[in-house]
Amino acid sequence: MDPHLSxxxxxxxxxxxxxxxxxxxxxxxxxxxxELLAIVGASGSGKSTLLHLIGLLDAADSGRIFLDxxxxxxxxxxxxxxxxxGTFGLIFQFYHLLPELSALENVLLPLxxxxxxxxYLSQRRxxxxxxxxxxxxxxLSHRRTHTPGELSGGEMQRVAxxxxxxxxxxxxxxxxxxxNLDANTGREVLDLLRDLxxxxxxxxxxxxxxxxxxxxxxxxxxxxEGRLEEWSPxxx
Amino acid sequence: xxxxxxxxxxxxxxYIALASIISVMLGVATMIVVNSxxxxxxxxxxxxxxxTLSDIIVESFSLNGFNNPDEVLAAIxxxxxxxxxxxxxxxQLFGYAMIPVGGGEYLTREVQIxxxxxxxxxxxxxxxxxxxxxxxxxxxxxxxxxxxFHVPEEFRLNxxxxxxxxxxxxxxxxxxxxxxxxxxxxxxxxxxLGYALGTIHRPESDEDLFIAPEGSKVILHFPSAGKxxxxxxxxxxxxxxxxxxxxxxxxxxxxxxxERLQFLRGQDGFVNQIQVKARPGADLEAIASAIxxxxxxxxxxxxxxxxxxxxQGPLLAAVQVEQNILxxxxxxxxxxxxxxxxxxxxxxxxxxxKDIGILKALGASDSGVRGIFLGxxxxxxxxxxxxxxxxxxxxxxxxxxxxxxxxxxxGRKVFDDAIYYFPxxxxxxxxxxVAWIVGGALLIAVAAxxxxxxxxxxxxxxxxxxxx
Numbered sequence: 001m002d003p004h005l006s007x008x009x010x011x012x013x014x015x016x017x018x019x020x021x022x023x024x025x026x027x028x029x030x031x032x033x034x035e036l037l038a039i040v041g042a043s044g045s046g047k048s049t050l051l052h053l054i055g056l057l058d059a060a061d062s063g064r065i066f067l068d069x070x071x072x073x074x075x076x077x078x079x080x081x082x083x084x085x086g087t088f089g090l091i092f093q094f095y096h097l098l099p100e101l102s103a104l105e106n107v108l109l110p111l112x113x114x115x116x117x118x119x120y121l122s123q124r125r126x127x128x129x130x131x132x133x134x135x136x137x138x139x140l141s142h143r144r145t146h147t148p149g150e151l152s153g154g155e156m157q158r159v160a161x162x163x164x165x166x167x168x169x170x171x172x173x174x175x176x177x178x179x180n181l182d183a184n185t186g187r188e189v190l191d192l193l194r195d196l197x198x199x200x201x202x203x204x205x206x207x208x209x210x211x212x213x214x215x216x217x218x219x220x221x222x223x224x225e226g227r228l229e230e231w232s233p234x235x236x
Numbered sequence: 237x238x239x240x241x242x243x244x245x246x247x248x249x250x251y252i253a254l255a256s257i258i259s260v261m262l263g264v265a266t267m268i269v270v271n272s273x274x275x276x277x278x279x280x281x282x283x284x285x286x287x288t289l290s291d292i293i294v295e296s297f298s299l300n301g302f303n304n305p306d307e308v309l310a311a312i313x314x315x316x317x318x319x320x321x322x323x324x325x326x327x328q329l330f331g332y333a334m335i336p337v338g339g340g341e342y343l344t345r346e347v348q349i350x351x352x353x354x355x356x357x358x359x360x361x362x363x364x365x366x367x368x369x370x371x372x373x374x375x376x377x378x379x380x381x382x383x384x385f386h387v388p389e390e391f392r393l394n395x396x397x398x399x400x401x402x403x404x405x406x407x408x409x410x411x412x413x414x415x416x417x418x419x420x421x422x423x424x425x426x427x428x429l430g431y432a433l434g435t436i437h438r439p440e441s442d443e444d445l446f447i448a449p450e451g452s453k454v455i456l457h458f459p460s461a462g463k464x465x466x467x468x469x470x471x472x473x474x475x476x477x478x479x480x481x482x483x484x485x486x487x488x489x490x491x492x493x494x495e496r497l498q499f500l501r502g503q504d505g506f507v508n509q510i511q512v513k514a515r516p517g518a519d520l521e522a523i524a525s526a527i528x529x530x531x532x533x534x535x536x537x538x539x540x541x542x543x544x545x546x547x548q549g550p551l552l553a554a555v556q557v558e559q560n561i562l563x564x565x566x567x568x569x570x571x572x573x574x575x576x577x578x579x580x581x582x583x584x585x586x587x588x589x590k591d592i593g594i595l596k597a598l599g600a601s602d603s604g605v606r607g608i609f610l611g612x613x614x615x616x617x618x619x620x621x622x623x624x625x626x627x628x629x630x631x632x633x634x635x636x637x638x639x640x641x642x643x644x645x646x647g648r649k650v651f652d653d654a655i656y657y658f659p660x661x662x663x664x665x666x667x668x669x670v671a672w673i674v675g676g677a678l679l680i681a682v683a684a685x686x687x688x689x690x691x692x693x694x695x696x697x698x699x700x701x702x703x704x
Contacts, residue, residue, distance in 0.1 A: 057597055057697045078601065085599020096594045096701065100245040112238035113600050120237035163598075 002069050003030035004203045005054065005171055010063035011226075012049055023049050025226030026063070033170075034201040036194065038208060038217035040231065045223045047207040048175050054205065055088045055173045056080045067171070085114050089164030089202075091193075093176035095156040097148040103159045104144040107131040110167035134162040138192060154185035161192060165200075172197075172204045178213060190216055238595070239604060243611045246584070253616055256580050259573035260620025260677050261627065267566045267673045268628030268665075273635070274562065275669070276662035278555040284482045285551070287362030289544040290324070290511035292524050294531070296538055300461050301327060301508030308510060308531070308539075315530035316523045321515050324356035325507040327497050331458030333433065333490055335448045342455070343447065345433055348488045349458055351497030351507075354383035354428070360513040366480045367428060370450045381476035385426030385493045391451035391473060392418040423453055425496045427472035431479035432487035448474050456490065461503040470500045481658060520545070570677050573620070574684040577613060581688035585609065592692050593700025602693040609689035610682060617681025621674045629665065636660045 010027040013020040023046035031037050041047045052058040054065060056072065065073040072083060084090075097106045108131050112120060120127070135141050138158035148156055157177060164172055174193065178186030194216055197204045206217060214220045222231035247253065294312065296302050305325045312323060329349045334342040358364035368378035392398045397417035404411050434448040448454055452474050459465030472492055479486055498504050514523050520543040528541040545552060585592070592605055631638065639661060642650045651661050 052698050055597070057701075081599045081601045083599075084597065090597050092701070096590065096597070098242075098591050098594060100242070100249050105241070109238060109595075110598050112241060113595070113598055113604070115237055117237045117240060167599075 003066075004033035004035070004068065005205075006030040006066045007050075007054065008064045008066070010050070010053055010065065011061045012046070012053060012058070013061060022226055024053070024060070027223075027226070027228050029221070029228055031203055031205060033203055034197070036197045036204045036206065036216070036218045038206045038214035038220045039223055039228075040208060040211065040214050040220060041223035043209060046226060047209075047223050050223065051173050051175050051205065051207050055090055056084050057090075082114075085110055086167045087169055087171060089167070089169035089172040091157070091160050091164050091172065091174040091177045093179040095148070095153075095160045095180075097156055097159055097163070099148050102145050102147055103140060103151065103155075104128075104131055104135060106148070106159055107134055107162045107166050109163060114167060131162070131166055134165055135159070137196075138162045152185075153181050154189060157181060157185075157189050158192065161189070161196070165196065170203060172202050174204065174206045176208055177206065178208070178210065186210075186213070238600065239607045239611055242595075242608050243615060246588075246608075246612055247615055247619075250584055252580055252583070253612075256573065256577040256681075257616050257620040257623070259576045260570065260617055260681060261624035263566070263570035263573045264621045264624030264673055264677045265628035265631065266569060267563070268625060268670055269631050269635070270562055270566060271559070271669050271673070272628075272632040272663045272665045273661060274555075274559045275664040275666055277658075278552070278559065279664050280658060280662040281482070281555065282548075282552065284480050285548045286544050287365065288480045288482060288485050289547060290360040291514040291518075291520050292512035292527065292541065292543050293547055294510040294512065294527060295540045295542075296508045297540060299329065299459075299508060300503065301506045302535075302538065303503070303506045305505070305507045305510065308535075311530050311534055312510065312512060312527050315527045316514075319515050319518045319523050320512055322356070322359035322513040324353065324360040324511045324513075325494070326357065326509045326511060327351035327494050327501075327507050328509050329458045329497075329501075331456055333429075334455040334457070335433065336452060336454070337447055346488075347430070347433065347456070347490050349456055349497065350489055350491050351494035352491055353494055354385060354491065357491070357511070358383040360511040362480075363478075366478055367476050368431070368479050369476055370446050378477075378479065381428075385428070385475060385491075387422060387424060387426045387473045387475055392422045394451060395421045397421060421453060422451060422473050423471040425470070425472045425493055426475035427454060427456075428476050428478050428491040429454065429474045430486045430489045431477040432483060433490065434474060434477055450474050450476070454490070456492070458497075458501070461501045461506065468500050468502075470496065567676070570680050573677075574680040577616060577681055577684040578687060581609060581613065581685050582691070584612075585688045585692045588692070589695065589700045589703040592695050593697050593703065596695070596697035597701065605695075606689045606693035609685050609692050613681050613685025613689070614678065616685075617678040620681065621677040624677070625670060625674055629670075632663045632665055635663055 007027055007029045010024055011022070012024040013022040015021070027050060039047050039050065049058070053060050060073060063073070064071055067087065075083070098109065101109065108127065111127050111131075115123070132141065132144065135144055138161055140155060140158050140162070143151060143155060148159070151159065177193065178189050181189060190213055193204065193206070196202060206213070208214055220231050221228045294308070302308060309323050309325070313320065328351070331347060331349045333345050333347040335345065337343050354363070364383040367381040367383055369381045371378055393402060395418055397414045401411065401414040401418060404414060429448060435444040435446050437444055454472055454474060456470045456472065457467050460468045470492070478489060478491060494507070498506055512523075512527070514520055524541050524543050531539045531541065595605060639651050
């Protein structure tokens with residue numbers, strides 16, 4: 001079976017003054033459909049950069065990215081926007097919710113971005129119902145009208161998860177989703193992600209430096225010195 | 237859809253944006269008020285200028301004028317007879333008026349003496365509309381007067397000599413002397429005196445004091461006809477006043493019977509001006525040039541033909557120039573508002589850097605992000621200019637009430653009608669001007685948001701997400 005998502009020879013370096021600092025140096029990765037892959041690595045090893053490249057938030061210096069066997073890294077702006085909007089669901093360490101919008105509106109945002117005013121307004125009932133059921137699913141139906149400022153960290157991350165799922169993505173990219181949460185809350189969020197991965201057969205790439213979290217994944221790879229290696233952690 | 241949602245949300249949560257709305261609002265309101273007042277002034281002025289002048293004026297180059305007015309009138313009729321409503325010859329000179337102020341003292345003023353037939357003059361201009369009588373005791377308004385130089389008999393009978401005469405037997409030998417005295421005190425020839433010549437305005441009581449009341453004798457000195465002018469003198473009785481509202485005219489012009497003036501100058505039949513009233517809607521410039529061509533063919537280099545606008549050209553142009561300069565200066569206000577929007581928007585874009593990154597991560601396009609801020613600018617401009625428009629129009633509508641209130645508060649008259657000669661501040665709202673101002677403000681608001689919007693659109697999603 002072909003992998004759902006793969007990268008070939010992905011490289012990226014940043015400039016520090018005049019000298020290029022390589023971050024990724026030929027990353028090859030294959031993720032199967034429905035797989036939960038954890039990428040571990042030290043801080044600054046380039047985990048987030050890899051995730052941004054896969055999520056088309058950034059452009060690689062060289063290498064290719066394939067989704068369902070089709071190359072996606074060389075797409076034009078509008079098609080990249082569409083993939084970011086509908087195919088990839090992104091979850092960040094710092095939640096990144098829009099402070100002006102309520103929880104429900106934040107969840108609605110990917111759909112509001114996809115749809116023009118006319119189709120949005122004509123479908124608003126069904127869209128809203130969908131977003132409400134997502135909030136229900138992450139256990140926040142009672143927080144719909146609250147703005148991010150009025151939510152706890154765990155609640156914000158749940159909203160962010162609901163938002164990542166709103167546009168019906170097939171791939172979820174989570175960048176340290178529990179990195180800003182206490183251990184209990186982090187575990188809850190992680191369990192939620194795990195459940196969603198199973199329920200919806202979502203392909204998930206989870207970047208973390210916490211090995212205990214990585215242990216919940218189907219497979220763990222380690223990013224070190226710009227390259228990926230399969231890694232089987234030994235859990236104490 | 238998210239553009240409208242965020243635009244609306246930013247509008248409701250960023251109160252700093254209100255500052256730019258207010259600056260747009262003030263700019264638009266000021267421009268509307270100033271333009272309406274200026275347009276009101278110039279329209280009112282044009283109306284009065286046109287009212288005192290006829291549509292077209294045919295003048296002779298020489299002050300002495302011409303002795304064949306009938307031929308000239310016939311030539312004008314021939315040139316554009318079907319376009320002409322009425323013609324009125326007049327004799328116009330400069331001279332001095334000596335207005336008695338009591339105790340044998342006189343007030344001497346330089347005046348423009350205009351010899352007319354009042355009925356004719358009334359046909360070619362608004363002359364008759366501007367004629368007023370001195371109000372009687374207890375009358376607040378000036379009663380309108382007929383265009384006539386007729387001196388009522390009561391003026392004579394009201395004089396000291398007249399009082400005595402009424403009690404004297406007509407066969408009394410003194411009766412003749414009394415009659416002579418009366419004729420001396422109240423000359424048989426009437427005069428219509430410029431209102432500002434015959435009155436003094438008292439700012440304290442806001443009253444006009446009549447220094448030359450009706451029935452009083454005014455002496456005019458003017459040059460005689462001929463190569464070497466001599467001073468001539470005529471005595472006239474004030475029968476009514478000319479009050480056009482243009483202080484230049486009201487303080488300069490006196491109207492007297494043309495035949496009497498011709499006689500006193502020693503040139504019967506001479507006139508030096510013909511006033512032409514065109515049919516309503518006629519093309520004045522075309523008629524003027526038709527008359528000019530005909531007259532030049534018959535009598536080369538003797539006549540000057542001009543429309544009322546040409547004659548008042550410099551004054552009207554000056555008003556126009558003033559309005560243009562004011563508009564240029566005031567549009568700087570809106571430009572300042574534009575820079576305000578630019579600054580505030582740049583700030584908001586910086587503040588929203590992370591949100592922009594989030595939107596892009598969620599699939600918002602560059603143009604979509606740009607649209608948020610352009611739409612924001614447009615909305616600010618729209619709200620600002622519509623509120624400004626409403627405020628400006630309300631200000632214009634109630635400008636006289638506002639002026640009264642300001643006068644009460646500051647204790648001095650803001651708009652002194654003694655200086656401007658209009659009882660109220662004249663205003664005229666021109667819809668096209670208002671549309672231009674509102675459109676211009678919108679354009680500036682959008683133009684000022686282009687740069688911040690462009691900056692937002694160009695932001696790199698990863699860098700924006702990491703922005704602290």
